[in-house]
Amino acid sequence: MTSLEVRDLTRTFGDRRAVDGVSFTAAGGLLTGFVGSNGAGKTTTMRMIMGVLAVTAGEVLLDGAPITRADRRTFGYMPEERGLYPKQPALDQLVYLARLRGVAERSARSEARDLLERLGLGERAKDHVEKLSLGNQQRVQIAAALMGRPRALVLDEPFSGLDPTAVDGMVDLLREHTARGVPVLFSSHQLDLVERLCERLVILRSGQVVADGTPAALQDTGAVRHRLVVADDAGWVRGVPGVHTVDVDGPVALVEAADDAAVQRLLATALERGPVHELSPVRPSLAQIYREVTA
Ligand SMILES: Nc1ncnc2c1ncn2[C@@H]1O[C@H](COP(=O)(O)OP(=O)(O)OP(=O)(O)O)[C@@H](O)[C@H]1O
DSSP states (O other), X not given: OOXXXXXXXXXEETTEEEEEEEEEEEOXXXXXXXXXXXXXXXXXXHHHHHTSSOOSEEEEEETTEEOOHHHHHTEEEEOSSXXXXXXXXXXXXXXXXXXXXXXXXXXXXXXXXHHHHHTTOGGGTTSBGGGSOHHHHHHHHHHHHHTTOOSEEEXXXXXXXXXXXXXXXXXXXXXXXXXXTOOEEEXXXXXXXXXXXXXXXXXXETTEXXXXXXXXXXXXXXXOEEEEEESSOXXXXXXXXXXXXXXXXXXXXXXXXXXXXXXXXXXXXXXXXXXXXXXXXXXXXXXXXXXXXXX
């Protein structure tokens, strides 16, 4: 099991702190989602992890020790700026990249064929990259990061531009890597996807970590919400003490209760007024949590 940690990572550009004391761990065997609005500092953090950008302060640790250049060569990295050669066939390019990582020619070729096949590009392996659609170029880029049994994966927006089938293929591949203990850190703006995939989530705002944990733990922090469905208009919930009304839409109300007593008061009041069809706790979606912590 490999663990990748950043500690107090900071990067300034002029007097602007793009990354400001960021600490988190991408644990081995887990998919860690890295989210935050445009300009929050995700790419800058990933570049520092990969050593393509110098750190202003802080450190990157692999299994508890300062990371070395040799360590980084064993990583699979998908940079924000895609780096494929347009005039070279996809297959040759993957083989070349794997050879740079020390993989023998024959196994590199068979691995590249296998990966392209699994990413739906088996028939296009000999096409020049420039002849592929953008989404297919993206698939080749993914294959490039996954070649040669990487020790860790750092992927900047790996899902952008992929169709749902390619997303599923990619997820299966990533899970094979986590199954052998590899830490996978990936950035994304697709919160529904992040919610579906991630065992761990790090949310960045203005260069700082504002949330870090499992999606379930993040969903459990903050006030518990309840959804109430009655027979008639539920506007009366606004008058129940200890209950903050988030939204009322006809007979359906979404509320935040201060404590259990307030929930019971809400239920008692509802029953006095007529039938109650539903009263249930509601976990906030990741999108809601994201909006709250990045607001
Ligand atoms: N080379 C650079 N020179 C100056 N400023 C930079 C440089 N690289 C990044 N920045 C600034 O650092 C901040 C963080 O940018 P970064 O690209 O890391 O954000 P991001 O979270 O990856 O955003 P996005 O979701 O848009 O990709 C931004 O304000 C950006 O303008």
